[in-house]
Amino acid sequence: MSAPTFLRRPNRVLSVYAILFLVALYFPILLIPLFSFNDSIYVRFPLEGFTTEWFGQLWDRQPVWDSLWASVKVGLPVSILSTTLGVLAARSITRDRVPGRSAVVTFIMLPLVIPTLIFGVALLALLSRLGVPLSLYTVAFGHLIVCLPFSVATLLPRFEGFDRSLEQASADLGENGWWTFWRVTFPLVMPGIVASLLLTFTISFDEFIMAFFLSGNETTLPIYLWTQLRFPQQFPSVLALASLLILFSLPLILIGMWISRLGLHENTTKGAKT
Amino acid sequence: MNGNDAYISIRNVSKFFGTFQAIDDVSLDIAGGEFFSLLGASGSGKTTLLSMLAGFEPATQGDIFIDGQSMDSVPPNHRPVNTVFQNYAIFPHLNVRDNIAYGLRKAQLPRAKRYEMVDEMLELIKLPGYGTRKAHELSGGQRQRIALARALILRPKVLLLDEPLGALDKQLREQMQLELRLLQRKVGITFVFVTHDQEEALALSDRIAVMQGGRVLQVDTPAGLYESPNSRAVASFIGNMNFFPGKLRRNGTAGAVVETEGLGSLRLPQAPNGQPDGARVQVALRPEKFDLSVTKPDDRPSVEGRLANAAYMGERSHFYIAIDGREEPVAVSAQNRLRFGAPPGSEGKLWLSWSADAVVVLDAE
Numbered sequence A: 001m002s003a004p005t006f007l008r009r010p011n012r013v014l015s016v017y018a019i020l021f022l023v024a025l026y027f028p029i030l031l032i033p034l035f036s037f038n039d040s041i042y043v044r045f046p047l048e049g050f051t052t053e054w055f056g057q058l059w060d061r062q063p064v065w066d067s068l069w070a071s072v073k074v075g076l077p078v079s080i081l082s083t084t085l086g087v088l089a090a091r092s093i094t095r096d097r098v099p100g101r102s103a104v105v106t107f108i109m110l111p112l113v114i115p116t117l118i119f120g121v122a123l124l125a126l127l128s129r130l131g132v133p134l135s136l137y138t139v140a141f142g143h144l145i146v147c148l149p150f151s152v153a154t155l156l157p158r159f160e161g162f163d164r165s166l167e168q169a170s171a172d173l174g175e176n177g178w179w180t181f182w183r184v185t186f187p188l189v190m191p192g193i194v195a196s197l198l199l200t201f202t203i204s205f206d207e208f209i210m211a212f213f214l215s216g217n218e219t220t221l222p223i224y225l226w227t228q229l230r231f232p233q234q235f236p237s238v239l240a241l242a243s244l245l246i247l248f249s250l251p252l253i254l255i256g257m258w259i260s261r262l263g264l265h266e267n268t269t270k271g272a273k274t
Numbered sequence B: 001m002n003g004n005d006a007y008i009s010i011r012n013v014s015k016f017f018g019t020f021q022a023i024d025d026v027s028l029d030i031a032g033g034e035f036f037s038l039l040g041a042s043g044s045g046k047t048t049l050l051s052m053l054a055g056f057e058p059a060t061q062g063d064i065f066i067d068g069q070s071m072d073s074v075p076p077n078h079r080p081v082n083t084v085f086q087n088y089a090i091f092p093h094l095n096v097r098d099n100i101a102y103g104l105r106k107a108q109l110p111r112a113k114r115y116e117m118v119d120e121m122l123e124l125i126k127l128p129g130y131g132t133r134k135a136h137e138l139s140g141g142q143r144q145r146i147a148l149a150r151a152l153i154l155r156p157k158v159l160l161l162d163e164p165l166g167a168l169d170k171q172l173r174e175q176m177q178l179e180l181r182l183l184q185r186k187v188g189i190t191f192v193f194v195t196h197d198q199e200e201a202l203a204l205s206d207r208i209a210v211m212q213g214g215r216v217l218q219v220d221t222p223a224g225l226y227e228s229p230n231s232r233a234v235a236s237f238i239g240n241m242n243f244f245p246g247k248l249r250r251n252g253t254a255g256a257v258v259e260t261e262g263l264g265s266l267r268l269p270q271a272p273n274g275q276p277d278g279a280r281v282q283v284a285l286r287p288e289k290f291d292l293s294v295t296k297p298d299d300r301p302s303v304e305g306r307l308a309n310a311a312y313m314g315e316r317s318h319f320y321i322a323i324d325g326r327e328e329p330v331a332v333s334a335q336n337r338l339r340f341g342a343p344p345g346s347e348g349k350l351w352l353s354w355s356a357d358a359v360v361v362l363d364a365e
């Protein structure tokens, strides 16, 4: 295992490429926290001094708290609903012999590849046509569409790796349906559920386009952030807010992805060592 | 066996999946403490029959009784049976101890008592000290034993085993066969054992039901099946068999004779039941019932033949003997008792002989 085989031989060109790629990808993001502590309203080098003033400004501003609260009010129900629907979808896709199974999966996954802009415009047109007033509810509805594919994608491998005979074995050993769910099904799909909750909450929390089209009077945090971009003197506090969003979202996503892989390899009874 | 001391009684059970009939009017009686095997090729309905015993699938028609009780409306979790699944179904999120103790929840035992019982089981399956291992750290053979322990700890009246040794390599399988048989004697539980491996069934079972296409062809002891198969299907599924078409001639009380193509006129020690005089039958003779010699034996029936082919198998050799009146050579199996024994009659002609009581008479197809 340790000796590099032909296929596993380290490839220097590929490594350099990977590093360059990652730097290009994340460098701009790293600038955000950097400048949010810079004692100047201009984003430029050289840095002028360390300050926490911009964070302090945020703290005192009521609209920040209002939009934060709005984001939470949208994100929590969206993540719960999306995960619940995802569980139901993943379960029926893997258990019941759905005709045209792969077509169903494709259909559920479609919002991943259709630009959110199109969805946003279409929904806005539909809602105004129906006379539905824009509010946080309509934002949540939009977010549900965006989040559902992520829920299903996180949960499907869980249910796919789930061996039907485990539930039969539980019944065979004397447990009824409820205890079987509690002792076997739930623990085995639990990591997927937690991961889906974390991912979808973060996605909803950071989502801009749907919120932009579908917001009413109350706006979510990303929209608030965007409105502040118009005022140059606000820019450092926008950076501070963005830093906080990164600080908050990144761990959530990473934890979610880590949990979603947890125990997946143990879950396949057929792949047992012999 | 009469129906009264049957511990498991399967009465005219049929099973349909949609319009497909997986089980066709099966009736079986299995005695308490018996090691009973269901033997059949893949797709013959063994798993389906087993899952009706376990309660995962309802029977479309017929009844199943266990210990005199109809299982008709009894769900799996209330049946006095436990199953060792084809893929073992070890719970991946639990360690070995919690897997084995899974069914003990309802007994509400104190933890120390539970662990003690698990340790006893681990002792029994020869995996002491494995309690805290994770499921994915186990080999196939170990999983199989843990599945066994998980079922046995509940002291079921019946243990159902669905090809439990199928996933193991040959050597481990033979070792586990022996252990399984010893274990069954030790715990005295009725085993219903599914396999497609005829050697395994012969080696382990008290009795075997041979299945094909959802039907039971014959139920008998291993020796009964091997020596007295009731049909060509059973005869050729278990071991090898030579078939010789022929015609039955009854001589009143004096017995019967079969005029065969190839072996000539065979005098039967006992007239078979059933077939009338003149009926078309086939005579079946196992390869190892033949003897080969260079000179014609005078105390047993024989025909002259030629060695057409031979295969050396180590402990024994297979010879294929061409005889007159028959296209296909006769398969003969002989033990290699001599270290440097040349194949008999490899120089040319030889004599093929058999004992009269080895002859099995079957209906023609």
Ligand SMILES: Nc1ncnc2c1ncn2[C@@H]1O[C@H](COP(=O)(O)OP(=O)(O)O)[C@@H](O)[C@H]1O
Pocket: B017, B020, B022, B040, B041, B042, B043, B044, B045, B046, B047, B048, B049
């Ligand atoms: N749930 C099911 N739905 C439809 N057909 C099934 C189902 N289970 C088994 N069968 C069919 O019933 C037959 C017997 O299957 P099975 O009992 O698994 O055979 P075995 O265990 O002897 O290999 C097979 O032809 C199989 O395709």
Ligand SMILES: [Mg+2]
Pocket: B046, B047, B048, B086
């Ligand atoms: Mg099977």
